Amino acid sequence: MGSVTHRITATREDGEVFQVSYGYGRYRRRYVTCDHCEWREQITWGGAAAKALDHLAGTHGASGAQNMSADRATMNQTLVIMIVCFAVAALLLVIAVS
Numbered sequence: 001m002g003s004v005t006h007r008i009t010a011t012r013e014d015g016e017v018f019q020v021s022y023g024y025g026r027y028r029r030r031y032v033t034c035d036h037c038e039w040r041e042q043i044t045w046g047g048a049a050a051k052a053l054d055h056l057a058g059t060h061g062a063s064g065a066q067n068m069s070a071d072r073a074t075m076n077q078t079l080v081i082m083i084v085c086f087a088v089a090a091l092l093l094v095i096a097v098s
């Protein structure tokens with residue numbers, strides 16, 4: 001599993017919270033992965049939250065308090081990687097020009 005960008009959660013009747021992670025796997029493919037069982041599905045376009053919530057409701061019986069939130073730690077990490085890539089590209093450009 002690569003970087004997780006979002007976490008989708010739903011609450012079961014007894015109050016237990018179930019979570020599905022959404023993010024990028026290898027080759028920048030998008031995946032939703034269940035934190036509680038082996039379920040994993042590749043997302044080709046849209047519908048990640050709907051598929052995740054379907055799984056949480058259907059398999060784990062969790063259909064209350066549905067929520068999707070961005071993973072801030074990963075967002076910050078992605079930003080740092082982007083800045084580093086940009087700096088390396090700029091450096092290579094300077095070397096190529098001089």
Ligand SMILES: [Zn+2]
Pocket residue numbers: 034035036037038039055059060
């Ligand atoms: Zn599951």
